[in-house]
Amino acid sequence: MNKHFDDSRYYLARAAEHAKLGLTETITPYATRLRAAVGRDEPEPDPSRLEAVxxxxxxxxxxxxxxxxxxVGxxxxxxxRPEADEPADGR
Known part of the structure; x- marks a missing residue:
């Protein structure tokens, strides 16, 4: 019986994770538009060390x-230049 509870807990956690991903994907455009309208745009993240290098x-x-x-130029x-044809010591 305990195995059934473990399985159901696993599937419940998996369903919750998928629901969270779906909501995030659905709400992201609206949240971005709202932040832009309010003026609370998220700052650009600092570049990583690799990007900086x-x-x-x-x-x-x-x-x-x-x-x-x-x-080269x-x-x-x-x-x-014409004077470049002459030797450097002036002879």
Whole structure:
């Protein structure tokens, strides 16, 4: 008899969990609209450490690309000048 009570308790908990998920899914659009109307929007969650490191790496990559392009452009400009054909010691 005890096994039947354990089984029924398991299925009752499972049904409650599914009911909670269904209600959450149904109510979410209304709750979001209500929060927006009242002005109580939820703040954006802080980025995780992985996201912060990824953002830092992307910024570093962009900065390195910009510096490399500037260096290449400067070198091309130096090499394309007519006085660049002369030796550096002036002979």
């Amino acid at each position: 990824r953002d830092e790496l992307l910024a570093l990559e962009r900065r390195a690309e910009g510096q490399a392009r500037d260096a 400067s070198a091309r400009g130096t090499l394309s």
